[in-house]
Amino acid sequence: NAGVMQNPRHLVRRRGQEARLRCSPMKGHSHVYWYRQLPEEGLKFMVYLQKENIIDESGMPKERFSAEFPKEGPSILRIQQVVRGDSAAYFCASSPTDITGTDTQYFGPGTRLTVL
Amino acid sequence: GENVEQHPSTLSVQEGDSAVIKCTYSDSASNYFPWYKQELGKRPQLIIDIRSNVGEKKDQRIAVTLNKTAKHFSLHITETQPEDSAVYFCAATAYGQNFVFGPGTRLSVLP
Numbered sequence: 001n002a003g004v005m006q007n008p009r010h011l012v013r014r015r016g017q018e019a020r021l022r023c024s025p026m027k028g029h030s031h032v033y034w035y036r037q038l039p040e041e042g043l044k045f046m047v048y049l050q051k052e053n054i055i056d057e058s059g060m061p062k063e064r065f066s067a068e069f070p071k072e073g074p075s076i077l078r079i080q081q082v083v084r085g086d087s088a089a090y091f092c093a094s095s096p097t098d099i100t101g102t103d104t105q106y107f108g109p110g111t112r113l114t115v116l
Numbered sequence: 117g118e119n120v121e122q123h124p125s126t127l128s129v130q131e132g133d134s135a136v137i138k139c140t141y142s143d144s145a146s147n148y149f150p151w152y153k154q155e156l157g158k159r160p161q162l163i164i165d166i167r168s169n170v171g172e173k174k175d176q177r178i179a180v181t182l183n184k185t186a187k188h189f190s191l192h193i194t195e196t197q198p199e200d201s202a203v204y205f206c207a208a209t210a211y212g213q214n215f216v217f218g219p220g221t222r223l224s225v226l227p
Contacts, residue, residue: 042205042217043160043217045214056214104148104150105162105215107152108159109158110159
């Protein structure tokens with residue numbers, strides 16, 4: 001059972017370009033979470049999705065950022081018109097549907113975005 | 117909403133000594149408390165977790181304790197080794213909610 005996959009692992013963009021980050025959850029997992037991590041800092045929640053639904057996007061900036069988790073294919077975090085402040089590591093995590101009511105999250109290797 | 121505090125922010129111990137990291141949470145509805153270890157440039161990895169119906173859980177050199185009344189939980193690492201050096205994050209969540217992470221503790225195990 002492959003773990004959570006993210007691609008690309010490293011992404012370089014110039015200011016004003018678009019960045020697309022992909023996350024394939026573990027097999028059987030239907031919940032996906034995106035986090036942002038600046039160097040030497042903690043994990044900042046951005047958005048929580050289930051298949052075809054955004055459950056909680058309270059941590060995601062209203063402008064330039066969007067996320068989706070379609071019925072088929074990976075979850076995508078999209079950043080339009082990137083600025084230097086978007087440079088960070090973006091981690092995706094997935095969790096199963098847990099009959100006990102609380103899901104364990106497993107993290108992908110992250111995408112390191114650098115904006116020139 | 118939930119708020120998680122974590123102390124200390126940095127911790128240095130001699131190899132073989134024990135290390136303790138403490139977290140407090142604010143939402144009494146939280147019922148799941150995982151701990152993650154993140155080495156430099158790597159992904160956070162789950163090392164141990166505890167649910168609110170249990171007071172303590174142990175896995176070899178790692179243990180976690182939970183005090184629901186006081187709303188705090190702690191990570192205990194015994195017989196520390198250099199490979200334990202990393203940043204450790206605690207988190208708290210309730211069913212259907214997103215995880216709220218603490219700010220992290222940088223543990224250095226000195227040989």
